[in-house]
Amino acid sequence: MQQALEALQHSKYGSLWLDSDDRPESEPALEEDVVCELLVVGGGFTGLWGALQAKERRPDLDIILIEKTFIADGASGRNGGFLSSDLAHGENNTEYHFPGEEEKLAELGKQNIREMLATFDKYGIDVHYECVGETEVAVDDAAKADLRELYEEEKAAGEDVVWYNQEEMQKQVNSPTYKAGMLYRNGLDGIVDPARICWGLKEVLLKLGVRIYEHTPVEMLKPLGQDKMKASCPNGLIIADKVLVGTNAFRSPVRQIRKSIIPVWDYQIATEPLTEEQLKAIGWDKFHHALGENNNMFHYYRMTKDKRITWGGGGAVRYYYNKNIKRRDCADIPERFEQLAAEFFETFPQLKDVKFSHRWSGIIATSTRFCMVPGHAYDKRVAWAVGYTGLGVGASRFGARVALELLGYDPTDILDMQFIKKKPMPWAPEPFRWLGVKITHAALVKADKNNGKRGLWLKLLDKLNLGFTC
Numbered sequence: 001m002q003q004a005l006e007a008l009q010h011s012k013y014g015s016l017w018l019d020s021d022d023r024p025e026s027e028p029a030l031e032e033d034v035v036c037e038l039l040v041v042g043g044g045f046t047g048l049w050g051a052l053q054a055k056e057r058r059p060d061l062d063i064i065l066i067e068k069t070f071i072a073d074g075a076s077g078r079n080g081g082f083l084s085s086d087l088a089h090g091e092n093n094t095e096y097h098f099p100g101e102e103e104k105l106a107e108l109g110k111q112n113i114r115e116m117l118a119t120f121d122k123y124g125i126d127v128h129y130e131c132v133g134e135t136e137v138a139v140d141d142a143a144k145a146d147l148r149e150l151y152e153e154e155k156a157a158g159e160d161v162v163w164y165n166q167e168e169m170q171k172q173v174n175s176p177t178y179k180a181g182m183l184y185r186n187g188l189d190g191i192v193d194p195a196r197i198c199w200g201l202k203e204v205l206l207k208l209g210v211r212i213y214e215h216t217p218v219e220m221l222k223p224l225g226q227d228k229m230k231a232s233c234p235n236g237l238i239i240a241d242k243v244l245v246g247t248n249a250f251r252s253p254v255r256q257i258r259k260s261i262i263p264v265w266d267y268q269i270a271t272e273p274l275t276e277e278q279l280k281a282i283g284w285d286k287f288h289h290a291l292g293e294n295n296n297m298f299h300y301y302r303m304t305k306d307k308r309i310t311w312g313g314g315g316a317v318r319y320y321y322n323k324n325i326k327r328r329d330c331a332d333i334p335e336r337f338e339q340l341a342a343e344f345f346e347t348f349p350q351l352k353d354v355k356f357s358h359r360w361s362g363i364i365a366t367s368t369r370f371c372m373v374p375g376h377a378y379d380k381r382v383a384w385a386v387g388y389t390g391l392g393v394g395a396s397r398f399g400a401r402v403a404l405e406l407l408g409y410d411p412t413d414i415l416d417m418q419f420i421k422k423k424p425m426p427w428a429p430e431p432f433r434w435l436g437v438k439i440t441h442a443a444l445v446k447a448d449k450n451n452g453k454r455g456l457w458l459k460l461l462d463k464l465n466l467g468f469t470c
């Protein structure tokens, strides 16, 4: 632990992605009463993509986007930047919750990423995208056997996968913990700088005439007459025909949203830029693999453009009692970062002298189906998409599309899918929810220590397809 403490000693608290001279100034807060056709609540990916896709569908639409703090302050400016075409959190989860829709969801996911990248090209948004797929590594024998089985299945299904035995994997990235690895070269999946997506979209929206107010929380959202909605903010009212809510893990002004998700805290650290010598010591200088372990409490880690490693997940992930999201209580907990740093050095002992420049945390919205939950209220005057769990960088653009279509902006046949129509099981009330998550967390950690062997509790959850936490 001493090594972890020392390495974190001079780190600053705050997302690496947001710590850039390219970060734009905030737009002023709302200070008057205003009227619009579409109000978008939340300045993360869902809100920003929602406003842009609305403009693409209806160029003359009068849109206001409102953000409680500043654009990208939520999960969208704090995530790992793994861009995946997966909309429903893995094949098993998709098969279990949406049988018969696997192929359609896979195609929609790929189309979503194609359109996303085309948008970046169209508007000249540089998000530091690298098409590197995703590489899963096995760090114990049971995980290696599981990974091999998965590889055989993927290969048989015609997926573009590469198997690395231990020696081959360690030539790609050299960790003594690796037993094997598998690279998914899944179409356009890769890594991005997430804050740059938000900043680029914000700039485009302003150019297209969207009014953006930052530092303006919506405190209350109520129907007004038969066909309008009224949003109350500290210094102004907004009257809108329709409202798209993209508040994800935060306490939402819409009660139905609050019931469908829980906020799970995830912590990350970033190293200083690695020297050539350090890069060579871990062999990660050839190809920028986006890495994650295939065990329960997995880490996800990748290389940035300026050759830092960002490192998150692992044993530090937490749900706090009664959905606590008070940042001062949960955001900067030294033990979480010490644990992350210690786990980093177990993976890369060659980097024993490396220091961490940043440490930060963010809130993941998790539903009981571990993927997006769309919904609507007030005769479809309000719609939302929340709960992407750990895979929202790509899926949130699709979520925004679904919410727009639910509001009646050029709906398509996707609204007939169970993926959209089926309601998720609600989370249990406290204290059962907290107890359930706590017991599951402990069981997952135990299984990882026990060569992947799952106890009775996890086997039961597996039967119900409720076996993971982030």
Ligand SMILES: Cc1cc2nc3c(=O)[nH]c(=O)nc-3n(C[C@H](O)[C@H](O)[C@H](O)COP(=O)(O)OP(=O)(O)OC[C@H]3O[C@@H](n4cnc5c(N)ncnc54)[C@H](O)[C@@H]3O)c2cc1C
Residues within 6 Å of the ligand: 041, 042, 043, 044, 045, 046, 047, 066, 067, 068, 069, 070, 071, 072, 073, 074, 075, 076, 077, 078, 079, 080, 081, 082, 083, 084, 216, 217, 218, 219, 246, 247, 248, 249, 250, 251, 252, 253, 266, 267, 268, 300, 312, 361, 362, 363, 364, 385, 386, 388, 389, 390, 391, 392, 393, 394, 395, 396
């Ligand atoms: C640490 C971490 C790592 C992750 N890593 C990955 C990854 O590598 N790949 C991946 O695909 N996904 C990842 N995710 C998930 C992904 O970041 C999210 O799913 C995605 O950013 C959700 O976007 P969003 O716009 O819905 O939510 P957010 O980005 O959280 O945006 C919601 C916004 O709403 C605002 N808001 C809330 N309430 C109000 C209100 N009342 N009035 C006005 N504004 C309000 C908030 O301030 C916030 O800015 C990660 C998440 C975290 C936290």
